[in-house]
Amino acid sequence: MNRFTNTNPFAGWYNGQSSPSIYGALPYATPPPAANLVTFYLTSFNPDLFNCTVIGPSQRPTHYIVTDPQQPGYTIVRDAKGKSLALVEWQAHPLVEVRGVMSKQYVKDWISLSPDKCSRKMTVSEKRYVWAPDDKSINLYTGNGNPQFLARITRGHNTITLDLTGEALHSGLLDVAVTATLLLQCGRNID
Structure with a gap:
């Protein structure tokens, strides 16, 4: 059985009971329709997320995640x-x-868990961002007073989807988002 099949995508937020729900609790922007997002797929797990391929919108590899068995x-x-x-x-x-x-x-300092364990703060080039669960996704928002949706991570059968807005791509967040996706979806303790 693939160890990711039954993995809780919010395991980093685990509080001993269940995944937290912050739907409606924070003033986060509503994600745009999928048509307005650029989609990347983490797939071809060999045998898992630690060795996989990231496929971009042109159906070509954009990144490889590699863990040498040695x-x-x-x-x-x-x-x-x-x-x-x-x-x-x-x-x-x-x-x-x-x-x-x-x-x-x-990692625990870069993607730090909030005190209420409902989100994770991330700093990139002195800009603050927030990863927060929303139903079946983990969404990335700007960390300012008026949060703007930038990306989302969702898990499917044998694939993880990373959707980014054009603004996130233009801001140079693709490599950061791929790395954060690995960390947030790997199933290991990152704290």
Whole structure:
């Protein structure tokens, strides 16, 4: 059985009872229709998310997520040409680095769980963002006083979908969003 089939996509928010529901609790913007989003699929799990391909809107690979069996403590996010874009070091408290965007730091500090465990704050190039569950997705919003929807992560059968707005792409959030998707969907403790 694929270990991701029954994985709770909100496991990072687990509070011992069930997934939190913040629907209507926060003033987050409503996601646009799917037609206004650019879709990427994390698929071809070999055998799982730690070794997979990210397929872009042109149906071509845009990223590869690779974990060498000889070095299982490291997962690399590469672009389509094989250039390393991000590195996750799996240890008791995992570390993450996104080259050219942020230096190595603890995942728990980069995507920090809010005190009420209903969202995660993320900082990229001194800009704040918020990941928050909404029904069957995890949505990314700007972290300012008037949150704007930027992306969403959803899980399907043998695939994870990452939808981004044009603004998110123009802001250079694709590599960050792919790395965050890996971390939020991997099923490991990231705190």
